[in-house]
Amino acid sequence: xxxxxxxxxxxxxxxxxxxxxxxxxEEAVAEAGIDRRxxxxxxxxxxxxxxxxxxxxxxxxxxxxxxxxxxTGIKLANHELTLVVTSGDGDMYGEGGNHFIHAVRRxxxxxxxxxxxxxxxxxxxxxSPTSELGFVTKVQTHGVVSVPFNPLALAIVEDCCFVARxxxxxxxxxxxxxxxxLAERGGFALLDILQPCVTFNKxxxxxxxxxxxxxxxxxxxxxxxxxxxxxxxxxxxxxxVGILYRSRRPSFEANSPALxxxxxxxxxxxx
Amino acid sequence: xDINVRVAGEAGQGVLTTGNLxxxxxxxxxxxxxSSQSYMSRIRGGLNWFDVxxxxxxxxxxxxxxxxxxxxxxxxxxxxxxxxxxxxxxxFDGAGGDGAVGxxxxxxxxxxxxxKLMANTVAAGAVFAVLGYDCGRLCGYLATxxxxxxxxxxxxxxxxxxxxxxxxxxxxxxxxxxAPAAAPDYLCSGAEAxxxxxxxxxxxxxxAYPMTPSTPTFTYLAAVADRYGIVVEQAEDEIAAVNxxxxxxxxxxxxxxxxxxxxxxxxxxxxSLAGIMELPIVIVLGQRPGPATGLPxxxxxxxxxxxxxxxxxxxxxxxxxxxTIQQCYELTRRALQTAHRFQTPVLILTDEFLxxxxxxxxxxxxxxxxxxxxxxxDPSPDYRRYEVTESGVSPxxxxxxxxxxxxxxxxxxxxxxxxEDLQTHLTQQDKRMRKLTGLTAEALPPQRYGPDxxxxxxxxxxxxxxxxxxxxxxxxxxxxxxxxxxxxxVWPINAAGARQLFGRPRRVISVEGNCTGQFASVLREAGLLxxxxxxxxxxxxxxxxxxxxxxxxx
Ligand SMILES: Cc1ncc(C[n+]2csc(CCOP(=O)(O)OP(=O)(O)O)c2C)c(N)n1
Ligand SMILES: [Mg+2]
Numbered sequence: 001x002x003x004x005x006x007x008x009x010x011x012x013x014x015x016x017x018x019x020x021x022x023x024x025x026e027e028a029v030a031e032a033g034i035d036r037r038x039x040x041x042x043x044x045x046x047x048x049x050x051x052x053x054x055x056x057x058x059x060x061x062x063x064x065x066x067x068x069x070x071x072t073g074i075k076l077a078n079h080e081l082t083l084v085v086t087s088g089d090g091d092m093y094g095e096g097g098n099h100f101i102h103a104v105r106r107x108x109x110x111x112x113x114x115x116x117x118x119x120x121x122x123x124x125x126x127x128s129p130t131s132e133l134g135f136v137t138k139v140q141t142h143g144v145v146s147v148p149f150n151p152l153a154l155a156i157v158e159d160c161c162f163v164a165r166x167x168x169x170x171x172x173x174x175x176x177x178x179x180x181x182l183a184e185r186g187g188f189a190l191l192d193i194l195q196p197c198v199t200f201n202k203x204x205x206x207x208x209x210x211x212x213x214x215x216x217x218x219x220x221x222x223x224x225x226x227x228x229x230x231x232x233x234x235x236x237x238x239x240x241v242g243i244l245y246r247s248r249r250p251s252f253e254a255n256s257p258a259l260x261x262x263x264x265x266x267x268x269x270x271x
Numbered sequence: 272x273d274i275n276v277r278v279a280g281e282a283g284q285g286v287l288t289t290g291n292l293x294x295x296x297x298x299x300x301x302x303x304x305x306s307s308q309s310y311m312s313r314i315r316g317g318l319n320w321f322d323v324x325x326x327x328x329x330x331x332x333x334x335x336x337x338x339x340x341x342x343x344x345x346x347x348x349x350x351x352x353x354x355x356x357x358x359x360x361x362x363f364d365g366a367g368g369d370g371a372v373g374x375x376x377x378x379x380x381x382x383x384x385x386x387k388l389m390a391n392t393v394a395a396g397a398v399f400a401v402l403g404y405d406c407g408r409l410c411g412y413l414a415t416x417x418x419x420x421x422x423x424x425x426x427x428x429x430x431x432x433x434x435x436x437x438x439x440x441x442x443x444x445x446x447x448x449x450a451p452a453a454a455p456d457y458l459c460s461g462a463e464a465x466x467x468x469x470x471x472x473x474x475x476x477x478x479a480y481p482m483t484p485s486t487p488t489f490t491y492l493a494a495v496a497d498r499y500g501i502v503v504e505q506a507e508d509e510i511a512a513v514n515x516x517x518x519x520x521x522x523x524x525x526x527x528x529x530x531x532x533x534x535x536x537x538x539x540x541x542x543s544l545a546g547i548m549e550l551p552i553v554i555v556l557g558q559r560p561g562p563a564t565g566l567p568x569x570x571x572x573x574x575x576x577x578x579x580x581x582x583x584x585x586x587x588x589x590x591x592x593x594x595t596i597q598q599c600y601e602l603t604r605r606a607l608q609t610a611h612r613f614q615t616p617v618l619i620l621t622d623e624f625l626x627x628x629x630x631x632x633x634x635x636x637x638x639x640x641x642x643x644x645x646x647x648x649d650p651s652p653d654y655r656r657y658e659v660t661e662s663g664v665s666p667x668x669x670x671x672x673x674x675x676x677x678x679x680x681x682x683x684x685x686x687x688x689x690x691e692d693l694q695t696h697l698t699q700q701d702k703r704m705r706k707l708t709g710l711t712a713e714a715l716p717p718q719r720y721g722p723d724x725x726x727x728x729x730x731x732x733x734x735x736x737x738x739x740x741x742x743x744x745x746x747x748x749x750x751x752x753x754x755x756x757x758x759x760x761v762w763p764i765n766a767a768g769a770r771q772l773f774g775r776p777r778r779v780i781s782v783e784g785n786c787t788g789q790f791a792s793v794l795r796e797a798g799l800l801x802x803x804x805x806x807x808x809x810x811x812x813x814x815x816x817x818x819x820x821x822x823x824x825x
Contacts, residue, residue, distance in 0.1 A: 008688045040670050042518075045680070052677075053688050058670035059677040060521055061689065062514065063544050069511040073518025073526065074670075076476055076502050081522070081670060102507035258500045264475040265523040265669065267500055268641050 010054050012047060017168040017195030017206070021115055022051055024171050025086070028178035029057075039082045042071040044096060046122045048088035048115035048195075065095025068103040071110045078265045079109065079253045082182070089116040093129040093149050100151070104158040107187035108252045113178065114151065114190070117197035118204050125200030135203060152232040155190045156225060156245045162189035163228070163245040168196065169210040173241060180243060187251035194239070209239070216242030223247070272449050273326035275334055276398060279351050280343025280364075283315045289341070289391040290321030293398060296412040297325050298458055298631045300404060301451040305330035305737075306629040307813065312483070312567040318346055327449040330630070331595075331737030332816045339401060339446055341394055342371070360446055362397060364390070374438045383434040384427035392428045396435020403444035404451075406436040457634040461599045461625035461734075462487035464635060465555055468603035470499040473641030474553075475524035477503045478512040483567045484623035485529035485557035499639060509534035513541030513554065520550040521678055523646060523669035525607050529555040532574050533564060539581045542616050546586025548678045549657070549665070549703065551610035551617075551644075553603075558622040558784075560811050569811030570623035572733055572784030578618050579762050579793065585700075587613070587707045589714075590762040592620040594736025598759050599625065600635045608642050609713070613706045614667055620761065622784065624813035625734035650674030656687040659698060663705030707763060714765040719772045721747065721754025727823060728776035730803070732758040732790050734813070735782050741816030746823060753823065761790065764797045779803040782819060 012018045029039065041052035045064035052059040058081075062070045067085045075083045085092075092100055092114045103110065118135070120126045127140045129149035136143045155163045162184040166177040174193065181189040194213070196206040220242075222228060228245035253259050261267075278289045290306060298304045302325045311317035322333050338359045342348035348363050348371060355361060360372065367373030374397055376390035383393070392413065399409045413428040436443070459467070466488045469477070477496075479489040493503045506512035509530055516526035530538060535556050545552045556578055560571040578590050589609045591602040603619060610617040647654075647666040654674025658665045665685075670676045677687030682696045690696070721743045731739040739755045746753040756772055758764070773779075779800065781791035786809045794800040806822040808814055 008690075037673065037675070038671055040522075050689065053679075056675065058675050059679070059687065060518065061679040061681065062517065062548075063540055063680050066510065066514040066541070066544075069506065069514035070518035070521075072504075072511075073476060073478075073515035073520075074522040075518075076504070076515075077519040077522035077524040077526075078669075078671060098507050099511055102511070256502055257497055258475075258502045264500070264502065264519075265671075268473055268475065268524060268644065 008053050011050055013199050015198040016047070017117065017197070018048060018051060018115060020168040020171055020174070021086070021113070021193060021195065022054055024174045024178060025113070026055060028175050028182060031175070032179050032182040034082050034182060038080060039084065040074055042067045042074065042083060042085045043087045044091035046088035046091045046120070048086065048121070049091055051086045065091055066099065067091065068096055068099040068110065068112070072103060072106070072108045075109055075253065076256070076259070076264065078263045079259055080263055083110040085110055085112045087114065088121065089114060089118060089130045090120045090128040093151055097129065101154070101158070104155050104160045104188050104190070106252045107161060107249050109187055111181045111184070111189045112191065113181070114192050115195050116192050117195045117201055119197050119201040121197050121200055132203060150232060151190065151192050152244055153229060156229050156232055159247045159249060160188055160190055160245065161186040161247050161249055162243070164190070164243045165192045165194065165241050167194035167209045167213050167241055169206060169213060173215065177243070186247070187249055212237060212239045213241045214238045216240050216244065273324055273330065274339065274402065274446060274448050275337045276323045276325070276339045276341070277320050277337035277351065278341045278343070278394070279318065279320035279347035281316050282311065282313050282319050284343050285391045286319045286321050286343065289394050290323060292391055292395045293323045294458065294629055295416065296395065296399070296409045297323060298454065298456060299412045300408055301453050302326065302449060303328060303330050303452065303454040304458070304631050305333065307333040307624065308627045309812065310568050318350060320347070320351065325449060327452045332741040333813060334815050335817055339398065341398060360401060360442065362401070372442055374435070376435070379434050379438060380431050383430050386427070389428060389431040392431035393435035393438070396432035397439045399432070400436040400439035400443040401446050402448035403446070404448065406433060455631050455633045458629055458631050459596050459635060460487065460627060460629045461593070461596055461621060462627065463491045464596045464599035465603045465619065465621065466491035466495070467635055467637060468600040469527050469607070470495050470501060471637060471640055472604045472607045473525050473639065474527050474607065475501055476516060476519040476526040477501055477528070478506045478515045479529045480506050480509045480512055480534055482531040482534045484559055484626040485531050485555055487626055488529045488555055488557070509537035510541065513538040513552070514544070516552045517541060517545055517548065517550050520545070520552050521548070521670070521676070523644065525551070525611070525642065525644065527553045527555065529557065531557045531559050532561050532577070535574070535577070535581065540583070543582035543584055543586065544680050545616040546582055546584065546588070546703070547680060549614040551614055553606050553610050553617050553619065555619045555621065557626050558620065560809065566811045568623065570784065570813050571809060571811065572622060572735070573809070575620065575761060575785070575789040575793070578620055586703060587615050587710060588617060588762065589613070589710055589760065590618045590620055592733035592759055592761045593625065594731070594733055594757055594759055596628065596630050596632050602759060604642065609710070611642060611644050612664070613710055614664060615706060620733055622734050655685045657683065657685045657699060657702070659685060659702050662709055663702045664709070665702070711763040711765055714763050715760040716765060716768040717756045717758045717772055719754060719756050722752065723774060724752070725754035725774065726752040726776055727754070727778045727780065728774065729753060729755040729819070730779060730781040730790065730794070731755055732761050735784065738814035738816050738819055739782055742819035742823065745816055745820050758790070761793065764793070764799070766797045766799055769799055773799070780806050780823060782806045782814065784808055784814065
């Protein structure tokens, strides 16, 4: 097993939500019956982005903010691989915000599991695009004044194939969301995972999320875009968790004539 | 002998259409043809021109002067008239006089075929007549070109061509033109040659964010994508473009991105990523004058040092700078091979001049001949992506097999996992840098043109090959003693191999499309040069043979 040596021990703080995400991902991959040899974990840079090193899979731990374009290139080269991006809120929505917008539009077959702790962990506690208004940090000394980015609403507006939210306070729910995202065959899947940062986010704690998370009612029709958008706009005392939205859009791969037969890499094999 | 035909007018008037029609038809006669363009960054208005130079022997360079100017607007007539050679002729789309022969191309097209759109064909007919060529050959060319559009379109075009020839009237044959020779019938631009080579070599993913002058390569690849089985994707920005090809290279397919200076600036972090991850990516960098947005549609050789040093940290790369259409093809293939052999990023430096340059050349091989990707088949479960080796090149597997392929932009161990162990860092850094030895051993030596004992040595790199070559011939034809040393690979430089080719010239002149002598400085650093003269050009226009000759003669 080639997952490195002693120093490939998690570099996370005790009590970090990343442990729960890692453990649940292992379970979800097993439950979804994914062949790990065909699994590629792609990440950018941040505490969340280190996750791929702590599991057994192919790994592309690229640049800060650039996980999605790298995952897109890998998927295009070999669309038989399962591409899971596991990265932080800063990585995906800040530095990588433009790629996020366009990966959803493109509808590339990539699963994005975003560890959303509403803060920049690795760089020691600055605000992230999802930090709450008024969130005070050593940089945002008077509190955040920019309105938080709403990834779910944006994804729904862009007609994303699969839009869900979960949190680390309910691993069973998280596992079910991951399995559902992994099973998505249509195209891009977004799973935003609310996660406490025990060191740098004293506002959105484990308890804070636990008290507010409200599973979406079974009667919700995820193909109803307007209702989904209404759910996505809810935040505060009640935070909906579950599958908000689904769409039946052909994936980018399905729309690419060059990928109609063999994968690109298989077209070259044996030459 | 050679003749230069210049078609000039506003953007959107059909300068390009007329020019391309002439290029195709004249090449069809068996003439040697070389075309180049001068255009402004706009869709309408301005002053653009298209030069078609024809000869009975191979051509290498455009020239400043024209023998036949076809002016579609008054400014085109007034501004460009001064570049007419003695005995040259000016055809003007309007009333004649003041030395200009007036032919109303649009009106003639309207009358002859009921559409002003075919004014280009009327103009081509007139040019054929003035040069004394058989209009029947032009009509034959039109028939094959427009065959797909139906008999009516062919007939209308033929009528317009004949009308143009008629309107030339007594001026028919006025300009003595070269006799048709047996030049190759295969036309190609620098932009297309790069695209073709990439497609034939098995590039499977092409990304770009549109930027002149790399766009024609991108468009060419989009046009042939279905034939070769290529995914061509317009990325949201150049950062995405380079990271996409990094992903594709990791997964095992040759991948290429095309851009210009500003876009390359955005790719720099990705280049560094390919350096540490040891990914075989190729970037085509089409230069244009900077800084910043600069002159979008003009040419320059200003990004050499940028290309050599781009990327934070230290890693190895190769940089090719083709000088001819054939080299655009051959070196694109070689760039891809080099990237895969050494698992490192490779750049192709070209520029607006060479991208747009068209010429008839011996046919380029269009058949798919995928390069060797040097991929380790069937890696074992304990496969280590960055195994330390003597050459610095580690066995490269791709994801999907028994061994996991782990890559990291952080410093990593031989497995590819993140580490902050400083000894491991040194071991891996040294491993990567050792690849420079192999890269240098395989570096292409410069090519020498001209006599061994030449008193003047012109140093050239990239697209100035043709103009320098013409300058050498012109200088030597007038009792001079000149030679050229042309570098088509500008990094790494095999100093030992190159040194022997310098000879003992009295004067060494570095001919460069920049104002600081970037290449001379690179050669100095390589220990190949002490002092030298600089013959720069940085007004946005390409070198020509005449320009270099007058620079050499002071
Ligand atoms: C180009 C670039 N800019 C900045 C950084 C520094 N940096 C590393 S991670 C990070 C933010 C991480 O935040 P997030 O993605 O939310 O991950 P977390 O640590 O919270 O899991 C920053 C700013 C970098 N590595 N690269
Ligand atoms: Mg974060």
